[in-house]
Amino acid sequence: MKTALRFLLIFLTLSFATQVAAAQNPTEQVKPFINRVVAELKDPSFRRDTVDNRIERIVTLVSEHFDFEEMSKRVVGRSWQTLSPAQQEQFAHLFAQLLGHVYIDKVDAYVEMKIEFGKERLAGSSRAEVKTMFVGPTKTIPVSYIMMLKGNKWMAYDVTVEGISLIRNYMEQFKGIAQDQLIPVLEKKMKELKADKKAKN
Amino acid sequence: MKRLSLHTALFFLLFIILAANVVRAEDIDILDDSFYEDSPKEEITPDPFEGFNRLMFTFNDVTYTWVMEPVASNYSEIIPEDIRQAADNFCYNLQEPVRFVNTLLQLRFADAGKVLTRFAINTIGGVGGLGDVAGREFGFKRVDAGLGETLEYWGVTDGFYLVVPLLGATTFRELFGTTVDGLSMTPYYFLANSWQEGAMIYTGRRVNSLSLHLGDYEGMKALTIDPYRALRDSYFQYRDQTRQHHARPSANDKL
Numbered sequence: 218m219k220t221a222l223r224f225l226l227i228f229l230t231l232s233f234a235t236q237v238a239a240a241q242n243p244t245e246q247v248k249p250f251i252n253r254v255v256a257e258l259k260d261p262s263f264r265r266d267t268v269d270n271r272i273e274r275i276v277t278l279v280s281e282h283f284d285f286e287e288m289s290k291r292v293v294g295r296s297w298q299t300l301s302p303a304q305q306e307q308f309a310h311l312f313a314q315l316l317g318h319v320y321i322d323k324v325d326a327y328v329e330m331k332i333e334f335g336k337e338r339l340a341g342s343s344r345a346e347v348k349t350m351f352v353g354p355t356k357t358i359p360v361s362y363i364m365m366l367k368g369n370k371w372m373a374y375d376v377t378v379e380g381i382s383l384i385r386n387y388m389e390q391f392k393g394i395a396q397d398q399l400i401p402v403l404e405k406k407m408k409e410l411k412a413d414k415k416a417k418n
Numbered sequence: 419m420k421r422l423s424l425h426t427a428l429f430f431l432l433f434i435i436l437a438a439n440v441v442r443a444e445d446i447d448i449l450d451d452s453f454y455e456d457s458p459k460e461e462i463t464p465d466p467f468e469g470f471n472r473l474m475f476t477f478n479d480v481t482y483t484w485v486m487e488p489v490a491s492n493y494s495e496i497i498p499e500d501i502r503q504a505a506d507n508f509c510y511n512l513q514e515p516v517r518f519v520n521t522l523l524q525l526r527f528a529d530a531g532k533v534l535t536r537f538a539i540n541t542i543g544g545v546g547g548l549g550d551v552a553g554r555e556f557g558f559k560r561v562d563a564g565l566g567e568t569l570e571y572w573g574v575t576d577g578f579y580l581v582v583p584l585l586g587a588t589t590f591r592e593l594f595g596t597t598v599d600g601l602s603m604t605p606y607y608f609l610a611n612s613w614q615e616g617a618m619i620y621t622g623r624r625v626n627s628l629s630l631h632l633g634d635y636e637g638m639k640a641l642t643i644d645p646y647r648a649l650r651d652s653y654f655q656y657r658d659q660t661r662q663h664h665a666r667p668s669a670n671d672k673l
Contacts, residue, residue, distance in 0.1 A: 291454040319641060340449035355499065363448055377448070380659030381652050388454060389651035390644040402643055410640065 243345040243364050243371040244337045250282045251332060251349070258320065259328055268414045272317040279320075285313040287365070287374035292387045296396040304400060311403040316383075318410055329353060345371065463589060465579040465650070474581040475646050481584065482635065486628055494629040504548040505626050510560070511540050511547025516599050520563035524571045526663060529561045536561070562660050566595030570661070579650060584624070587653035 257263055257278055263271060289309040290297050300308065335348035343366040351358040363375035363382075375384040394402055446453045465471060494502065514537035521530040539552040552558040569591050570576075577590030588596065600620075642648040 294454075315641065322640065338449070340447065344449040346449055355503070375448070379656065381655045382448060382453075385454065385655065386648055386651045387643070390642060390647045393644055393647060406643060413640070 241369070242337065243339075243347050243362075243366075244334055246371045247282065247347050247362060247364075247373075248334060254278055254320075255328070255332065268321070268411055271321055272314050275320050276313045276317045279317075280313070282364075282371065282373055283313075283316075284365075284367070284372040284374050285309045285316075287372065288312060288316075288384055291374065291384050292391055293399060294388060294391070296399065299396055300399070308400055308403065311400065311407060312387075314407055315403065315410075321414075330358075335359075342366070347371075463576040463579050463654070467578065467580065471579065471581040472646050474583055475649065477583055478581065478586055479639075479645075486625065487635075490625050490628040493625055497629075502626055502629050507540070507544070507550050508547045509623050509626075510550075511537065511544070513599075514540075517561060517563040520565060520568045520599075521561065523568040524563060526563070529563065529663065532558050533561050533563070564595050565599050566592040567661055569595060587649055592657075 254275070257274065263274060266274065286305070286309045289305065289312045292312065293300070293308065297305065330351040330353040333350040333352055335350060337348065338346045340346075345364045345366075347362045347364060349360050349362070351360055359377075359379055361377040362373040363377065364371045364373045366372075375382055377383065391399065514533055518530055518533045518537070521527075521533055535556075536552040536558045539556060539558070540547045540550060543549075543551040550560075553560060574591055576592070580588050580590060580593060582588055582593060585593075585596070638648070638652075639645050
């Protein structure tokens with residue numbers, strides 16, 4: 218009887234614990250995550266690393282709460298279904314690298330800024346917008362993370378900067394590109410960006 | 419002066435007739451998946467002169483890279499940031515009466531009060547508008563309002579998308595609004611004795627405001643697949659954002 222009670226207790230605590238994790242609000246998950254990303258960007262070893270390594274490091278890190286597949290799906294729109302799973306994966310990988318560039322490019326400007334967390338807004342139980350402010354000495358930039366709940370994890374599938382949705386913006390750009398050109402276009406862009414970065418360094 | 423107001427009235431009438439088929443895009447919540455399914459603003463607003471617009475886009479891009487940017491960055495090295503900010507505040511303050519009229523025309527009475535208060539505080543306490551005391555000390559943030567938005571409020575459609583030399587992305591309606599706001603109402607153009615002086619004031623203002631945003635444009639452009647489409651979409655998205663007067667993210671949105 219005692220063991221049975223103990224089991225019941227353990228079971229109850231465990232189920233309670235998972236429920237707590239599920240109920241954790243998006244801001245609580247995003248806050249430590251953003252701090253880790255900023256810490257990485259500030260790390261001197263990161264700043265000395267090669268362009269390719271920096272992109273890889275940042276993409277791996279942000280993948281924890283950024284869902285690049287969900288992003289790519291929206292960017293490509295209707296053509297997404299016509300891509301093979303391998304092509305979808307390749308597109309998502311390239312798109313992640315392109316976004317990785319955003320961080321590397323803006324690092325000097327943003328490292329100086331303080332990040333303040335604002336209100337979060339929930340729609341239903343699985344969609345949320347986490348509002349943040351990048352506060353610098355002269356300007357304040359509102360940045361929002363548009364997130365969905367996957368399992369117990371809140372994953373961002375869009376980021377808005379000054380109210381402009383990044384994914385909508387890319388969606389608009391990819392509208393003019395034929396389905397078979399989606400990947401080549403991204404590959405070319407990444408090559409250009411890397412060449413440009415290397416020339417600057 | 420009487421002639422001018424008659425012309426303005428005629429233009430208004432023309433617009434109201436043009437806007438016979440009123441289309442007002444419903445605001446879609448970004449958390450709703452339909453936000454990504456289509457892009458209402460771009461689909462409502464045609465871009466029939468895309469060829470011309472792309473040419474103007476390239477012209478603006480080249481002008482920006484080779485003229486405006488170098489001038490603004492030299493200027494920013496010579497003039498300290500607080501002085502540039504003061505110049506920006508000064509010009510902004512002079513336009514507050516225009517914003518006041520437009521907030522009234524859009525029936526945004528609370529905002530009208532804010533604009534008036536800002537104008538009074540900044541003109542007196544901010545030494546003719548050089549400092550933004552109202553925004554910094556009293557929490558009366560800048561309020562946007564222009565004729566373009568007033569026309570939108572009353573159901574006038576965008577017409578078509580347009581890229582204008584030096585001014586950049588706009589639409590037919592917005593260009594009309596900006597022109598009326600900028601030329602016939604803003605007091606410092608009246609102070610100019612000739613169009614050359616007016617153009618100099620305009621260019622000076624552009625360079626000054628650009629000097630406060632150096633680097634933003636290049637950063638954005640480098641990461642785009644199609645910079646023309648990226649700018650067009652950013653224009654519509656940003657404009658929508660600045661016109662949501664109730665749900666705008668602000669620094670006060672703390673937990």
